[in-house]
Amino acid sequence: MRYRWGILLIAVMTAISLALAGCSSSNDATDQPTTISIWHVYGAQTDSPLNDLIDEFNSTVGEEEGVRVEVTMVSNNNNIHEDILAAASDGPNAPALPDIFVAYPKTVLAMPDENVLIDFRDYLSEDELAAFVPEFLEGGMVNDRLVSLPVAKSTELMFVNKTAFDRFAEATGAKLSDLETWEGLFATAIDYAAWTDAQTPDVANDPKAFFVHDFHFNYFQVGVESLGEDFFSNDRIAFGPAFDQAWDPYARAALSGGVWLSGGYATEPLRTGDSIVSVASSASVLYFSNEVIYPDNTSENVELIALPCPTFESGDALVMQRGAGMCVVKSTPEREQAAITFLKWLTEPERNTQFAISTGYMPVVSAAFDSYLPEAIENLSEQKYIELYKAFLETQDGFEFYVSPQFESYLAIETAFEDNVRNVLRAGRADYAAFDGEAPSIGSISEECLDKIKAISNG
Numbered sequence: 001m002r003y004r005w006g007i008l009l010i011a012v013m014t015a016i017s018l019a020l021a022g023c024s025s026s027n028d029a030t031d032q033p034t035t036i037s038i039w040h041v042y043g044a045q046t047d048s049p050l051n052d053l054i055d056e057f058n059s060t061v062g063e064e065e066g067v068r069v070e071v072t073m074v075s076n077n078n079n080i081h082e083d084i085l086a087a088a089s090d091g092p093n094a095p096a097l098p099d100i101f102v103a104y105p106k107t108v109l110a111m112p113d114e115n116v117l118i119d120f121r122d123y124l125s126e127d128e129l130a131a132f133v134p135e136f137l138e139g140g141m142v143n144d145r146l147v148s149l150p151v152a153k154s155t156e157l158m159f160v161n162k163t164a165f166d167r168f169a170e171a172t173g174a175k176l177s178d179l180e181t182w183e184g185l186f187a188t189a190i191d192y193a194a195w196t197d198a199q200t201p202d203v204a205n206d207p208k209a210f211f212v213h214d215f216h217f218n219y220f221q222v223g224v225e226s227l228g229e230d231f232f233s234n235d236r237i238a239f240g241p242a243f244d245q246a247w248d249p250y251a252r253a254a255l256s257g258g259v260w261l262s263g264g265y266a267t268e269p270l271r272t273g274d275s276i277v278s279v280a281s282s283a284s285v286l287y288f289s290n291e292v293i294y295p296d297n298t299s300e301n302v303e304l305i306a307l308p309c310p311t312f313e314s315g316d317a318l319v320m321q322r323g324a325g326m327c328v329v330k331s332t333p334e335r336e337q338a339a340i341t342f343l344k345w346l347t348e349p350e351r352n353t354q355f356a357i358s359t360g361y362m363p364v365v366s367a368a369f370d371s372y373l374p375e376a377i378e379n380l381s382e383q384k385y386i387e388l389y390k391a392f393l394e395t396q397d398g399f400e401f402y403v404s405p406q407f408e409s410y411l412a413i414e415t416a417f418e419d420n421v422r423n424v425l426r427a428g429r430a431d432y433a434a435f436d437g438e439a440p441s442i443g444s445i446s447e448e449c450l451d452k453i454k455a456i457s458n459g
Contacts, residue, residue: 033066034338036099039073039080041324042152042359048074049358053346061345067338072098077324081107088112097329100339104324105406108142118328120146123340131365132347135401140325142406148325151346152361154283155401156218156309156320157391159266161276161292163302168192168276179277182223182310185211186249189258192276197257205433207257214266214280216421217414218320220246222402226315235407237417239454246312251446254425257433261426273300279309281322285388286360306387308395321401323361360385362392369396420456424449 042050054069062068073080084101086094088111097116108114120140121129129137132150140148158179168174172195178184193207200206213219220243224231229242237243253259260266260275267287269275273294285306293299309319328339346355349367353376356363363373369392377389404410428449432442 031066033062033068034334035068035070036335036338036342037070037072038100039075039083039098040071040100040102041075041077041080042102043074049355053351053355054342057342057345062342065338065341067341069100069342077102077104081110085110088116099331099335100326100328100343102324103148103327105139105142105148106411108147108327109406109408114142114145114147116330117145117147118330118336120149120328123336124344128344131349131367133364133366133369133396133401135321135403136364138403139321139401148327149343149347150323150325150364151343151352152356152359153321153323153364154281154361155322155392155395156214156279157282157388157395158307158309159270159278159280159285159288160305160307161270161273161302162305163300164273164276164292168195171195176307179307180310181313182219182246183249183313185277185310186253186258189253189277190256191258193253193256193258205257209260209269209275210258210277211253212260212266212269212275212278214278214284215320215418217418219250219279220417220421221404222318222320223312223315225402226318227312228315232405235409235413237413237457239457244450247450248446251425251428251449252442255429255432255442255445255449257429259425261422261429263422270304282306282362282388282392283322283360285384288384290384304384304387306384306391308391308399317399318402319395319399321403357385357389360388362396369393417453417457420453424452424456 038054040048040050042048048071051071051074054071058068073083075083080102081104083095084097084103084107085091087097108117129146133153136150136153137146139153140146140150142148160176160179162176165174165176169176172191174188174191178188189210192210196208197206221231223246224238224240224242227242227245229240230238231243232238250259254261260269262269265284265287266275266278266280267284270278271289271292273292288304290302290304291299292302311317326343328336328343330336346352347365349363349365350372352363352365353368353372355361356368357373357376357380363369373389373393377386377393380386380389428445432440432445
């Protein structure tokens with residue numbers, strides 16, 4: 001009897017132990033955070049403002065909410081674009097898609113099935129979405145789905161070597177206010193070309209470029225739209241009257257030698273003194289220098305200022321919006337919600353301002369511009385960043401942000417147009433400068449160049 005009771009007691013104790021062990025294992029599993037991965041472009045793997053913020057999230061809200069974000073790639077947009085497409089196509093040796101990745105709409109459009117991405121409107125309330133700058137949200141729409149959530153944006157600004165401009169202004173009476181319109185800027189470019197050409201009377205036709213645009217395509221696209229016409233018609237450039245209006249001052253300045261038509265980024269001719277004014281992505285402020293190194297290896301410290309983009313005299317104040325957004329891959333409800341928890345944290349106004357300033361971008365929520373950015377500017381120490389964010393505030397206050405259309409051939413049209421315009425005008429400039437006797441009018445060469453651009457684009 002005692003033996004039976006002993007066996008029974010052992011069995012009961014074993015069952016209780018197993019039950020307790022099961023409860024313990026269940027509790028341990030519940031305590032495990034939901035871990036999600038991210039690919040992004042903000043910094044380097046070992047030195048990234050976003051990585052620092054992710055560490056902060058993981059040790060605070062993430063720990064409280066049971067969410068952990070792991071950075072599995074920091075690269076540039078082109079590399080992430082290629083890796084995303086390879087992963088989405090299940091290519092050989094391709095990594096699995098991360099839970100979150102940074103992408104431009106062109107990446108989403110190139111994916112074999114963008115429906116693998118969530119629609120943020122299914123996860124964010126109307127009030128939460130209303131907190132964003134509306135045009136920034138619109139930039140993340142693909143096929144009527146909000147698949148890319150903005151977290152930081154850039155735009156186009158005008159950068160001026162004020163030291164060099166002041167010398168030119170003292171000699172000619174030019175004013176910075178002349179650069180507020182495209183008509184004024186290009187007229188000034190013609191004057192600058194003539195002024196620099198006259199500095200070397202023993203050398204004919206050697207003007208310097210006054211102005212360089214990073215993206216000539218954007219000048220025409222945004223300019224035509226600002227003048228009240230559609231730039232595209234049936235996924236092709238429309239070439240309406242507004243295009244001709246934008247073309248004339250631009251081409252005349254280019255043919256006179258006042259516009260930089262070589263390749264590369266706008267930062268380079270400003271660094272070498274080959275140009276003194278540029279319109280470029282606001283993010284390029286990282287690459288602008290306050291030192292100009294001239295071709296003869298002399299150098300000069302200069303004052304660099306940032307201003308809003310010019311507008312046409314008869315056009316609306318419209319400016320390009322730039323910058324990628326965050327996409328979330330469909331997975332499980334837990335991981336999708338974990339991604340949303342992190343992105344909502346990142347786009348809270350004060351934190352979004354902190355993130356934007358640390359990366360040289362604009363915040364994406366209206367309250368950041370209204371309440372946090374002005375104060376943040378006061379704490380900046382580097383003058384070019386103070387100039388940058390003052391120009392951001394003026395742009396946000398006085399301009400509308402242009403949202404470029406999303407269609408598959410957009411990138412190909414942009415690339416071809418950019419190359420064709422530079423090549424045609426370079427050839428036109430060479431023809432104009434080569435005449436020893438009476439040169440044809442600059443207006444007639446401008447029209448010939450325009451006809452060539454239309455023929456190439458429509459061919």
